[in-house]
Amino acid sequence: MNAIQWLRSLVFVAQIYLAMLVVGIVFAPYALFSRDGARMACKTWCKWVFWTARWMVGIRTEVRGPIPTGDVLIAAKHQSFLDIMLIFHSVPKGKFIMKREILWTPIIGLYAKGIGCIPVARGKRGAAIKQMVRDVDAGRLEAGQLIIYSQGTRVAPGVKAPYKVGTSVLYKELGQPCVPVATNVGVFWPRKGIMRKPGLAVVEFMPTMPEGLPREEFMTVLEQTVEARSDALLHETGFAQERLR
Template sequence: MMRYAIQWVRSLIFNTQMYVAMLVLGVLFFPWALFDSRGALTACKTYARWVRWTASWIIGLKTEVRGTPPTEPVLIPSKHQSFLDILMIFAAVPAGRFIMKRELMWAPILGQYALRIGCVPVNRGKRGAAIKKMMEDVASGAAKPGQLIIYSQGTRVAPGDRKPYKVGTFALYKQLGQTCVPAATNVGVFWPRHGVYRKPGLAVVEFLDPIEPGMKQAEFMEHLEREVEAKSDALMREAGFDPDAVG
């Protein structure tokens, strides 16, 4: 009980300084970011490194990126469990840009920096219209060249939960004609969707084998879900969590 209480307090300290750092870095980099997207990119990279570094010694949560992070323009469909996997993927690639929910545009600091680095906001829940608008924004250059990251389940998914993969990923895969590099993770075991508490351990994001252009929709979606879910489950088991025991 005492160990849990100490870790909870450490988690509270970590969470507090994480948001203070976002504010401080956001203000410091704002003049550069306002006139040059490289300023926004540098600010976001700096913040991602800061959070990973402070997590390692404040709450004992180490982070590790496995596989080969892509450096060329690719589509990255990823498992999404918490804010941490966003930071880890972004830190691992040179020019990451996310397909993000439109509400984040209005988030202080975070939303404006996301737009400056070329993230593409979409309306969730409007299905066909949202996909159409997303594809138009990508085609028109709203997403700059780089690594386009999409969460194929459309939201954060807690460890052990099962949610369907959405067809928007295939729509982008077909439209872009680029190699697809999926990513799996176990970060939700340590950094849950809600609450203060953060567990110590080793959080992993792993880039998987590339999927070359040209697959048909059914084949692509089945392959993507099978590979990402299997590897994510394996990483969660490595972290001491059995995803099959939930529910």
């Protein structure tokens, strides 16, 4: 059974990257000159991935909670590429803080730039955040939902990793509310490898945290909120958690 699921997963992974190429080429004339076009292309591909995931490998997707539509900072749990797609597809004008290397990835880099993502150089996150804040203040960045992964990388289900200070810096400097996001997608779509497992993959938008909280309070509440809800979502899947401290 695992061998069959692995083969189904292999076909699934191959076809979504082929679909990425096709969508990227078809939408390129529109996306190159329009941020709306770039968003439309990315959301079209996301819909294809969600639809094929359901019948090819048995992954159903669900988005819970109030979806933010105004100017907010979204601080999300990151377990795999699937949570990126679910968050982006849900919000109207999402853009990510991402590793600069992604800009050189075929198709993905072009469209990441097209939707307004903020590239951050490894080891220079502080400088990049300051530059981004300056760009926002100068009006050079379009309003919308800025998405940051507070742990700075993909973290496997059940594994503990520290929350980075960059989220609190952005929260303070931008002066915007923050929406925490929890997830369990890593159980079904792991951060590495081919295997995809059937089940219900969830991304959940939590109640908005108001602007202006003290830094320590903000980080404590953010981490407790995201981790507690992510643990609850993992529990729904029957995931046997091993706390790695």
